[in-house]
Amino acid sequence: MTDAELVAKVLEGRTEAFATLVGRYHQGCARLAYRLLGNRQDAEDALQESLLRAYRGLGRYHDREMFRAWLYRILVNQCRTLGGRRSRDGRRFVHDPSATERPSRDWQEASVEIRDAFQTALDTLDPLLREAFLLKHGEGLEYGEIAAITGAGVSALKMRVKRACDALRPRLEEVWRER
Amino acid sequence: MSAELRDEELERSFREAYRRPVPMPPLDEPALLSALAAERPPASSAGRPRWTGGGFMLSVPFAAAAALLLVLAGVLGGMALERRVTPTTPDSAQLIQFALVAPSASHVAVVGDFNGWDPRATPMRKLPSGATWTAAISVPEGRYAYAFVVDGRTWMPDPTAPLAPGDGFGHDSSVLVVPPGRSAL
Numbered sequence: 007m008t009d010a011e012l013v014a015k016v017l018e019g020r021t022e023a024f025a026t027l028v029g030r031y032h033q034g035c036a037r038l039a040y041r042l043l044g045n046r047q048d049a050e051d052a053l054q055e056s057l058l059r060a061y062r063g064l065g066r067y068h069d070r071e072m073f074r075a076w077l078y079r080i081l082v083n084q085c086r087t088l089g090g091r092r093s094r095d096g097r098r099f100v101h102d103p104s105a106t107e108r109p110s111r112d113w114q115e116a117s118v119e120i121r122d123a124f125q126t127a128l129d130t131l132d133p134l135l136r137e138a139f140l141l142k143h144g145e146g147l148e149y150g151e152i153a154a155i156t157g158a159g160v161s162a163l164k165m166r167v168k169r170a171c172d173a174l175r176p177r178l179e180e181v182w183r184e185r
Numbered sequence: 186m187s188a189e190l191r192d193e194e195l196e197r198s199f200r201e202a203y204r205r206p207v208p209m210p211p212l213d214e215p216a217l218l219s220a221l222a223a224e225r226p227p228a229s230s231a232g233r234p235r236w237t238g239g240g241f242m243l244s245v246p247f248a249a250a251a252a253l254l255l256v257l258a259g260v261l262g263g264m265a266l267e268r269r270v271t272p273t274t275p276d277s278a279q280l281i282q283f284a285l286v287a288p289s290a291s292h293v294a295v296v297g298d299f300n301g302w303d304p305r306a307t308p309m310r311k312l313p314s315g316a317t318w319t320a321a322i323s324v325p326e327g328r329y330a331y332a333f334v335v336d337g338r339t340w341m342p343d344p345t346a347p348l349a350p351g352d353g354f355g356h357d358s359s360v361l362v363v364p365p366g367r368s369a370l
Binding site: 016017019021022024025028029032033036037039040041046049050053054057058061062063064065124140143144158159160161162165 | 199200202203207208209210211212214217218220221222224225226227296298300301302303304306
């Protein structure tokens with residue numbers, strides 16, 4: 007059954023179809039929210055609120071859009087709101103505890119070291135740069151899709167991704183050189 | 186190892202890192218359906234008349250206030266900024282002149298919603314005085330966020346224009362309001 011057919015069923019009153027629909031994208035949404043916000047509690051809050059907003063707004067969804075992109079747009083906006091609130095509160099991101107393994111000269115563990123560096127570097131990125139970078143290189147979306155999700159122009163997004171890469175590269179090269 | 190290989194390796198490492206499982210619970214369908222039971226069922230909006238414009242529409246009071254602020258900024262900050270609006274067509278685009286005093290810069294561009302935030306789209310020209318950079322572009326009616334890019338790496342808001350409403354992330358950009366008709370900033 008297509009996403010559009012599931013949407014139609016929800017709009018007919020078959021609420022359970024909504025769970026099927028969002029179940030298709032829940033894992034990706036959870037990962038994106040976690041990577042954007044940096045901690046589980048905020049990511050769960052953002053995801054839960056996004057699903058409710060998607061349900062409330064489903065009547066405004068048009069199947070000419072990709073449902074995934076539409077859902078991601080709601081989620082990204084929710085993460086922006088929550089991230090901004092946390093920023094104003096002065097709250098620091100809590101890093102993934104699993105990303106703090108001990109560095110090693112072994113290749114596999116050096117790879118872990120680089121992943122740690124990515125995680126740490128990501129958390130220091132400007133939120134809009136991090137958002138564009140994650141959608142592009144994490145979720146593997148096309149710029150057109152990212153534009154639909156974020157509301158930014160393709161040129162601006164390319165610039166954000168480039169600036170994110172420029173900011174990440176020296177940090178990662180430093181780790182690479184120390185291997 | 187070449188830089189190209191290194192970049193590939195870094196990208197691969199990032200993709201692997203990104204795809205690692207995150208400590209998030211799976212979808213709890215019963216809990217979701219329970220939460221939805223408290224919601225009003227969604228209904229299709231097909232056939233409903235549209236009563237609102239796009240996300241960039243301004244309320245009249247806000248547009249007037251923003252335009253007034255920009256006029257004051259233009260008058261009071263005339264030494265640093267000269268931004269004129271000249272109608273090019275009666276009802277649509279107007280010629281906006283941006284200016285920034287940056288005597289030590291070697292390149293300045295203006296970026297904003299009107300040019301896709303592309304630093305290559307609107308390079309500014311240095312005036313013979315050697316301190317002021319200007320650019321004039323045609324911008325349709327509306328409200329825009331914009332900033333200057335100095336030497337390709339420093340992004341800064343217009344020092345004499347109102348800051349754009351905060352996006353919560355500490356981004357600094359300025360507001361440009363192009364009013365309808367023949368009025369100026």
